[in-house]
Every structure is written in C-alpha cells, then in structure tokens.
Amino acid sequence: METRYEEASKVTILSIIWNAFLSVIKILSGVIGHSTAMIADGIHSASDIITSVGVLIGNKISSKPGDKEHNYGHDKAETLVSFLLSIMLIIVAVSIGVDGAKKIFNLDEVKVPTLIPLIVSVISIAIKEYQYRITIRVAKKINSPSLKADAWHHRSDALSSVAAFIGIGGAMIGYKILEPVATIIVALIVCKVAIDIFINAINELMDVSISEEEEQQIMDYCKATNGIKHVKTIKTRKHGAFAYIDLVICVDGSLTVKEGHDIASDLEKKLIDEMSIIKGITVHVEPCTNDMDLCNKDLAIENEKIEETPCCGCNSKECLNNDK
Numbered sequence: 001m002e003t004r005y006e007e008a009s010k011v012t013i014l015s016i017i018w019n020a021f022l023s024v025i026k027i028l029s030g031v032i033g034h035s036t037a038m039i040a041d042g043i044h045s046a047s048d049i050i051t052s053v054g055v056l057i058g059n060k061i062s063s064k065p066g067d068k069e070h071n072y073g074h075d076k077a078e079t080l081v082s083f084l085l086s087i088m089l090i091i092v093a094v095s096i097g098v099d100g101a102k103k104i105f106n107l108d109e110v111k112v113p114t115l116i117p118l119i120v121s122v123i124s125i126a127i128k129e130y131q132y133r134i135t136i137r138v139a140k141k142i143n144s145p146s147l148k149a150d151a152w153h154h155r156s157d158a159l160s161s162v163a164a165f166i167g168i169g170g171a172m173i174g175y176k177i178l179e180p181v182a183t184i185i186v187a188l189i190v191c192k193v194a195i196d197i198f199i200n201a202i203n204e205l206m207d208v209s210i211s212e213e214e215e216q217q218i219m220d221y222c223k224a225t226n227g228i229k230h231v232k233t234i235k236t237r238k239h240g241a242f243a244y245i246d247l248v249i250c251v252d253g254s255l256t257v258k259e260g261h262d263i264a265s266d267l268e269k270k271l272i273d274e275m276s277i278i279k280g281i282t283v284h285v286e287p288c289t290n291d292m293d294l295c296n297k298d299l300a301i302e303n304e305k306i307e308e309t310p311c312c313g314c315n316s317k318e319c320l321n322n323d324k
Contacts (some may be wrong), residue, residue, distance in 0.1 A: 003063075004063070004142045004144075007138055007141070007142055008055070008059045008138065008139075008142060008144055008147050009056060009059060009060075011134060011135050011138045011147070012052050012055050012056050012059070012135075012147070012150065013056070014131075014134075015048065015052045015131055015135060015150065015154065016049055016052045016053065016056075018127055018131055019045050019046070019048040019049045019052065019131075020049055022042070022045040022124055022127060022128070022157075023042050023043075023045040023046040023048075023049065024042075025042075025120055025123075026038055026039070026041050026042030026045055026117075026120055026124060027039055027042035027043070027046075028042075029042075029116045029117045029119075029120040030042055030117055032114070032116055033113050033114040033115070033116040033117035033118075033120075033168075034111035034112065034113050034114060035113040035114075035117035035164070035168050035171075035179065036099065036100070036103055036110070036179060036180065036183055037100075037113075037117075037163070037164040037167045037168055037179050037180075037182045037183045037186065038113070038117035038120065038121065038164055038168065040096045040099060040100070040160075040164075040183050040186055040187075041121070041124065041157070041160050041161055041164045041186060043092065043095075043096065044092060044096070044156075044157055044160055044186065044190060045124070045128075045157055047088060047089070047092045048150075048153055048154065048157060050088065051085045051088060051089075051149075051150055051153055052150055054081050054084060054085055054146075055081060055085075055146045055147060055149075055150045057081065058077045058078045058080065058081030058082075058146045059078065059144070059146065059147075061074050061077035072239060072244070072280070075239050075242055075279070076204070076205065076239060078144055078145050078146040078147075079145050079146070079201050079204040079205055079238075080201075080205070081146040081149075082145045082146045082148075082149040082197055082200070082201040082204075083198065083201035083202065083205065085146070085149050085150070085153070085197065086149065086194045086195070086197040086198035086201060087194075087198065089153065089156075089190055089191075089193065089194030089197070090191060090194045090195070090198070092190060093187045093188070093190035093191035093194060094187070094191070095187075096183060096184075096186055096187040096190065097183075097184050097187030097188065097191070099183060100180045100181070100182075100183030100184035100186075100187060101180070101184060102180075103179070103180030103183065104177065104180045104181065104184075107176055107177060107180075110171070110176045110177075110179055110180060112171055112172060112176065113168045113171050113172055113179065114172075115172075117164070117168050118165065118168045118169060118172065121161045121162075121164045121165040121168060122165065124157070124158070124161040124164075125158050125161045125162055125165065128154050128155070128157045128158035128161060129154075129155070129158045131151075131154040132151050132152075132154040132155040132158060135147060135150055135151035135154055136148065136151035136152075136155075139151050143242070143276070143277060145200070145201070145204060149197045149201075152193050152196075152197065153193070155193070156189055156190050156193040159186075159189045160185075160186035160189055160190060163182045163183075163185040163186045163189065164182055164183075164186065166178065166182055167179045167180075167181060167182020167183065167185075168182070170182075203238075204238045207237035207238065207239075208237070208238050209235075209236045209237065209238070210236045210238060210243050210277065214236075214243075214275070214277065215234060215236065217275065218234060218236075218245065218247075218271060218275070219231065219234070221267065221270050221271055221274065222247075222249065222267065224270075225263065225266055225267045225270065226263070226266075227251050227252070227255070227259075227260075227263035227266075228249050228250070228251060228263060228267065229249075229250050229251060229252065229288055230249065230250040230288065231247065231248070231249055231250075232248040232249065232250060232286065233246070233247070233248045234246075234247055234248075235247075239279060242277055242278065242279035243277050243278055243279065244278075244279060244280045244281070244282075245271065245278055245280070245281040245282070246281075246282050246284075247267070247281070247282070247283045247284065248283075248284045248286060249263075249264065249267070249283060249284070249285055249286070250285075250286050250287070250288040251263055251285055251286075251287065251288065252287070252288065253287030253288055255287075260285040260287075261285070263285070264283040264284075264285050267283055268281050268283055
C-alpha cells in the first residue's frame with residue numbers, strides 16, 4: 001500500500017512531465033503562430049513545473065517525523081509551500097495581465113494568429129483538465145493543502161487555455177482585440193485562484209479552526225461516549241493536512257482518577273480512529289457532582305458557537321471553577 005507521501009509524489013511527478021511537454025508546445029506554437037495569448041499560456045504552464053517541484057519538496061519535508069526542534073512534526077511545510085505558490089501565481093498573473101493591457105493599446109502590433117496555436121489550445125484544455133481531476137482526487141484522499149493548490153493551478157491553466165482559444169479564434173476571424181483581451185482574462189483567472197490559495201494558506205499558518213461540520217462530528221462522538229456529562233470547551237487548529245484538538249469534558253466527580261482517565265482515553269481513541277484529519281488530541285477531565293449543575297445536562301452546548309461554560313455551583317473541592 002502506497003504511503004501518503006508516495007501517492008502525492010507520484011501524481012506530482014506526472015504533472016511535471018505533462019507541464020514540460022505543454023509549456024514547450026505552447027510557447028513554440030505561440031511564436032510560430034503569432035499568438036501572444038498562447039505564449040502567455042505557455043509561461044503559465046512553465047510556472048506549473050516550478051510549483052510542482054515546490055509541492056514535491058513540501059511533501060518530502062512534511063513526511064518527516066517530529067524531532068527535538070519540531071515536536072509536532074513538519075506538516076505545516078505543505079501549507080508554507082501553498083503560500084509560496086500563491087505568491088508566485090500572483091506574480092505570473094500580473095506579468096501576463098500587463099502584457100495583455102499593453103497589446104490593447106498597440107493593436108497594430110498584434111498579428112493575426114494561425115491555426116497552430118488554436119489546435120494547441122484545445123490539446124492543452126484536455127490535458128490540463130485531466131491533470132486537475134487526478135490531482136484533486138489524490139489531494140482530497142490524503143488531505144494535502146499543497147496538492148490542492150497544485151490541482152487548482154492545473155484548473156486555472158485549463159481555463160486560461162479556454163480564454164486563449166476564444167481570443168485566438170476571434171483574432172483569426174477579424175477581431176484582433178480579442179487576443180490581448182483573452183490574455184488579460186487569463187491573468188484575472190490565475191490571480192483569482194492565487195488569492196484564494198493565499199488566503200487559505202494564511203489561515204492555516206495562523207492555526208485556523210476545522211470546519212463546523214467536523215466540530216459537530218466531534219460533538220457527536222462525545223455524546224456517544226459513556227460517562228461524559230458535559231463538554232465545556234472544544235478548541236481546534238489546523239496543522240498542515242491534519243488538526244490538533246483540545247477538549248475539556250466533565251464527568252461524575254465521584255469517579256476515580258483511573259475511571260475518568262479511561263473515559264478520556266476511550267474518546268481519544270474513538271476520534272483518532274474515526275476522523276483521519278485528527279493527528280493529536282488532548283482531553284482534560286473535570287469533576288461534576290451537583291445534580292443542578294450544567295455538567296449533568298446532556299451535553300448542553302450550542303453547536304453554532306461553542307464557548308466555555310463554567311461548572312457553576314459544583315460544591316466539589318476539586319472543581320477548578322469554584323474560585324472563578
């Protein structure tokens with residue numbers, strides 16, 4: 001069975017081979033066929049090679065286990081690669097857009113493209129869409145942010161080829177302005193994708209929480225675990241492709257330390273086994289002894305906004321909230 005790193009590397013190496021082929025035929029066809037839109041599209045494909053190499057490096061680093069300097073592992077290397085890829089994409093987009101804008105104001109310099117770049121654009125659309133589909137499938141399977149970014153890089157390339165096709169076709173039938181307009185559209189598409197990847201990467205680097213659906217799934221497992229009377233807090237943070245969870249639960253205060261520990265261990269094991277996104281979980285146990293206490297209500301917690309609910313009036317000497 002292939003490891004997470006092997007699956008990511010396999011699809012990324014395949015992407016590098018296809019992008020090398022596409023960048024060569026696009027740039028050549030653009031030069032020979034007088035199409036600036038196709039040349040811009042070829043540069044975009046060439047940038048895909050660099051980003052795919054970055055993904056390979058990021059996946060290699062993230063696959064390393066934790067060490068003395070990185071106790072939690074190196075998973076955020078993937079997110080860091082996504083962040084760098086987004087910046088590179090923005091630079092490529094601005095460069096392409098500026099070139100297209102210059103051509104609009106100098107239409108006399110725009111040559112009518114030949115049939116060659118039009119044919120190449122169709123080939124590119126088919127290959128890049130295929131690359132997107134196989135890459136996004138693997139990215140979702142192993143939950144890799146850098147691979148998802150690379151997949152959307154492929155999709156943006158497919159969309160840019162569509163724009164190039166329209167621009168080249170329009171110029172061939174007499175609407176020369178469509179060629180540079182298509183170049184600008186390519187730039188806008190690439191920029192939109194890059195900004196989305198940038199925002200997502202920034203959020204993950206700042207320990208963004210997991211989705212509400214995933215938090216609700218955790219709550220459902222808490223409800224199904226015998227002995228848990230109340231969930232005081234649930235805090236989550238993304239760590240690359242994975243997440244770390246911190247839970248504070250309340251149990252019957254008359255239980256022994258071992259019994260409380262067993263309840264927490266049961267919950268931890270259940271969550272790690274059933275939710276692949278969870279890499280580590282910490283469950284803190286607090287006692288509840290008063291029947292009137294919120295702790296004895298069946299996991300009374302608002303799922304829309306999970307906030308800390310103090311165990312008021314516990315009457316237990318051990319309760320950490322008695323002095324609050």
